[in-house]
Amino acid sequence: MLGEVTPTAPRLRVRTVAVPDPGPLVALLPETDALAWVRGGDGMVAWGEVVRHKATSPAEAEEWWTTLVASSDEVSDLDVALPGSGLVAFGSFVFDPDNTSASSGLVVPRTVLGRRGGRAWLTEIGLEAGEQRPAPCAGPVPPAPRGVRFEGGSLTSDQWRAAVSRAVGTIAAGDLDKVVLARDLVATAESRLDPRWLVGRLGETYPRCWTYLVDGLVGSTPEMLVRLEAGLATSRVLAGTIQRTGDDQVDLALAAALSRSSKDLEEHEYAVASVAAALAPFCSALNVPENPYVLELPNVLHLASDVTAAVEPGVTALGLAAALHPSAAVCGTPTGTARDLIAALEHLDRERYAGPVGWTDASGAGEWGIALRCGILDETDPRRIRLFAGCGIVAGSDPEAEWAEAQAKLAPMIGALTTTR
Template identity: 60%
Template structure:
C-alpha cells in the first residue's frame, strides 16, 4: 500500500496543510465539457454533480482494511483544513473522488483534485485546493480540447467465451439447487481495442447523453454509467437504490410495457430482488434510527434494459460517513450474492475473472462525510499498460430458476451501453 502525500499509518511527519477556496460562478456550460484531459474525474447525473482535474493528494490501498484506511487518510487530511466556502452545499469545500476494488486484492484510490467544479439546483461553484498552507489562486477554468473520437474498435472475449460462461452459470445453478447458497452474481468481461489511445472523455459524453438517469463516473481509469446508487449521505439522511432483476427492452413501446409487467410478476426476478433489498436494509439498519423499505419494487426504465428497483431511505443515528456506509454495504446481494461469504467463495472458485473495481463502490466524499457512492456497473477499466485497450464488464444475478442462455443474453444487454459509447 502506498499513500501520497500523507499516510494512513501513525504519522511520523506533519500532514500537509490543506486550504480550499469555494466560490460561486456563472453557468460555465455542461460539466463534462469542462474536463481538460484523460486524467479527469467525474460524477454527473441529469447534468448535475461534480467534475475535477489535477491531483493535490492521493490515497492508494488494498486489503480488507482499504475502506477504513482510506477514510483515516481523508480525515487526517481534512481535520485541520482551512476551508473558505461561500456556497455551503454538499460537495463544496474539499472533495475526494474514489474507486475501490471489489475484492481485497488490487489497488483502491481516493483522489483530491486541484480543481473541482460543481452544479446543483441551478447553482455553480468551483473549488481550488492548496497543500502548502496558502490560499489557492483565484479559480480559472482552463481551455479544453474536444474529446477525440476513437478509431475503429474491435471487441473480443475476455476471461471466458460465451459458451464457457454459460457453463459457469449452469454450475452456479447446480450449487444453488443443492442448497449451497441462495444467489450468486457472476460477471463476464469483453476486451475493447483501438488503433490509438482511447480518450475516456468520448465515452463519458456518450454515456451521459444516452443515460441521463444514471450516474456517469470517471475515477482513475474506471468509467461508466451506473443505474445503482449504493448509498448517499446528506445532512443526516441516508438513501440507497437497489436494482436486481432485469429484462431487455425492445424498440416497441407497447411490447416494452408488457415486458415491464412480466418483470414485475416474475418469481425468479422478484426472488433475486428480495435478496438484494434485504441485504442492503440489514447492512444499513445499525446506522439508522429509522428506515423506510418499500414492500414492492418499481420498474426502472432505461434505454436498453428495465430493472426492478427499490429506493430505501433512513435517518442516520450516528456520525458514520458516506464512505463508511459504502464499506458496510459492500458487497450487497445485488453484486455478490446470498449468503455473502458463501457467494464470495463461489465467485472466487468458478468465475475465473479478476473484477478489479467492477461492481465495487465508486463516488465521492466531502470533508463533512457527506457524499454519494454508486456501484461501478455498466463500466470499463482502461488498461494502464496499453491505453488503447479497455475491459468492459457486466454481471447477472443467478438463482435457482436461472437459465444460462437467458443470463448470457442479459449480460450482453448490459454490455451495450459501453460498447455503443465507444463505437458511436
C-alpha cells in the first residue's frame, strides 16, 4: 500500500521499445505488485516498484512528478510516441483528506506493457546500465473467489434510507442543491482474493468502462474525471441513473424516461456545471453539450455528457484532476456544504472511493477516472474487500429508489466476486 513520502526524486533510467501485440494484457499481470488501467482491451498493465510518493493532494503530487521527470533519462523508439509510453506513474487519491485514515500517492513501476490503437510497447524503468529483464509472459489463470459472503457496512439499510431523508430535508431548507451519499458493503471469501481475477472479470463484463488496479483499489469506472492528450481535455460526467431489466424493449422505455426525468436532469445539470466551472480557468475554449445522452452499461443506464476543452500550454492531467476533484457528481453542490453533510450523515470513511485514480506520463498527458464501482482490499486480511456505491440526492429523491440505485451500482463488484468461469 502507499508508503511514506519520498524526500527527493531519484534519477531514473527509462527505456521504451515497440513490441509485438502481447495479447490480453491482464493475463500478463503477476501475482504481486500489479497495476492496471485497461478499457476495451487497450491500456496498460505494470508491475514492480521503482519509487513511490505519498501525496497530500493531486496538486502536490504534480510538483513531485515534475521534479522526477526533469531528473530522468529516457530513451524511446521513435515510433512509440504514444500517451502512456515512456516514464509513467499510476496513482490514486482519497476523496476527502480531512476525513480519512487512508493516504494518496503515486507509484512508478519497474515494467509497463501498453497497447493502444493496434500498437504495443514495453517500458522498463530504473534500469542499471546494461541490465536486461525477462520478457513478460502469461501465467496460469488466477483463482476465482470461493465461498464469498457479504456483510452490512457502516449503516444498516434503514439507517441509510434515514440519512437520505435527512439530506432531502436539508436540500428543501435551501442549504444546498445536491449531495452524494455513499454506502459500503464488506465481502469475505474463504481464501485470499486475487485482484487479477477481479480485474479480468470486470474488464470482460464492462469493456466500455475503465478497469483499474492501484494499490489494492480495484474497480471499473464509467466516469472519466479528466483525460488530457495533445492539449485536449475531456471529462465524462455521469449523473442520473436507472437500473436495467435485461429486457431490451423495457430498457429502451427506461432510457427514454431517464432522458425526460426532471429529478435526474437536475442532478446531471449540477454535475456538468461544476466540471465546466473547474475547467474554465485552464482553457482557451470549452464545449459543454446542451443535453446529455444515455450511456448504456450492462447493469444500469446513465445520463452522460462529455465536456471537452482546449487547455493552455503547460497544463497537465494531474493539475486538471486537482482542479476538478471533487465534482458535484461525487460530492454535491455547493462543494463545501455537501462535503460537510457527507461527513455528518454517511458515518463512513470513503478512503480512496470516489477519488481520482489513473495515470500520468512525462509529457503531462494522462487519464484520471473517478474511483467508482470499486472495492478496497483489506491490508490485514487478504480474504476481505470493502465495496462502495453512492447516489446523488436532490430535492426529488426518494430513499427507497436511492437504495435500489446504490444496489445496482454494487452489482459490478458483487458479480466479479461471485461469478466463476
